[in-house]
Amino acid sequence: MSDRQEGVLYGVGTGPGDPELLTRKAARIIAAADVIAYFAKRGNHSHAHQIAAELFAEDVTELPLLYPVTTELDRHSPAYRAAISGFFDDSAARIASYLQAGHSVAVLSEGDPLFFGSYMHLHHRLADRFACEVIAGVTAMSGCWSLAGVPICQGDDIVTVLPATLPEAELIDRLAASDAAVIMKLGRHLPKVRRALLASGKLDQATYVERGTMADGHFQAVADKADDHAPYFALILVAGWQARS
């Protein structure tokens, strides 16, 4: 039996984009970590890495976790699921070896680690075996409604977070049944979402936000957006509160 102490696993939210929107705790944990792990696509920068890189210790070990190339696979196929599951297993094993050797490992996660973050796949595999702490972060949607100055909800509002991939009829029903909503992953679904906002009576409460977490972010009323172009990470905010003010 070794008397060496195992390291601690940290799931660290890096916030929506501005390095100043890291929490003070996240900054401290990142600066002190022996190993910094982060998910990235091959050849691509990691946004979380870019946000936090100025804080890394000089002698830090960087552990990029590169998603396998699965472009030829259907995302719902067993082959895809097996590839992704195997990738998360391997990633967890690599992190576990550092933890067992006594090193602390901070896994960077854009926004908040447990809110749509890939970190949860590592947490699920490691949190029962190692000391672990999750550092909450500011979500991308908070960054967007703060940029746009849109009070999203108040009092007893019902707030719904919806993927733009939903069928139009379901979007209409869910928007009509919510006081406030955030519609994520807009991309090519913008025309359908615009129709659903109109049909549900929510168009006048809806704000389009593009690159809302970046320095060059911008926003406008959905009703004023004439074209159908939207990046994948654009989102729409439906303000519950302003409707009654």
Next chain:
Amino acid sequence: MSDRQEGVLYGVGTGPGDPELLTRKAARIIAAADVIAYFAKRGNHSHAHQIAAELFAEDVTELPLLYPVTTELDRHSPAYRAAISGFFDDSAARIASYLQAGHSVAVLSEGDPLFFGSYMHLHHRLADRFACEVIAGVTAMSGCWSLAGVPICQGDDIVTVLPATLPEAELIDRLAASDAAVIMKLGRHLPKVRRALLASGKLDQATYVERGTMADGHFQAVADKADDHAPYFALILVAGWQARS
């Protein structure tokens, strides 16, 4: 016409409770503000004030905004609405006079200013007239699922934020129609919410979190909570992702 520059209004999220979960930007703005405003009930501490007080400049002007006593009024009565609206008008006017005199004013807001925060009532009254910036914060619900280590949602999950005040039948329908949910303002509604979780098939995914944003916070499976006691600010997390893992 005066050549004196007007001050900037900042809506500053102070995060869920731990002063280290303030963002670095919030800490900078708070330390540099001429005036720090915050909402409080008469005789009560402000939680946001408590979180941020260590950062105030020595010569800061503190501006507590004390809610009027309305205990004798029905919250939905015209008299209540008039009292609250007049209070927000007066509060905005007090802040405006500092801004006009060239002072920067930071309004502290627990969690995130535009997500269920009272700051939005000031924003609504002042943002058209003065330079204004909202500093996003970590929400209480993020603090709670991070404490509990509950991965709340992933992929195309539909997430719903619900007040526990909803009628039981509506809670059942909305829980059944959501992948993930956060049920807020639990208090005396816990028995009803527990029944709704059971009826909607979500009980096994539900975690009760009490004082989740405080140093002494704790959590447990709702299925394991035998008593019916819950403070007003306790909440229940219904994990979307774990259900399929």
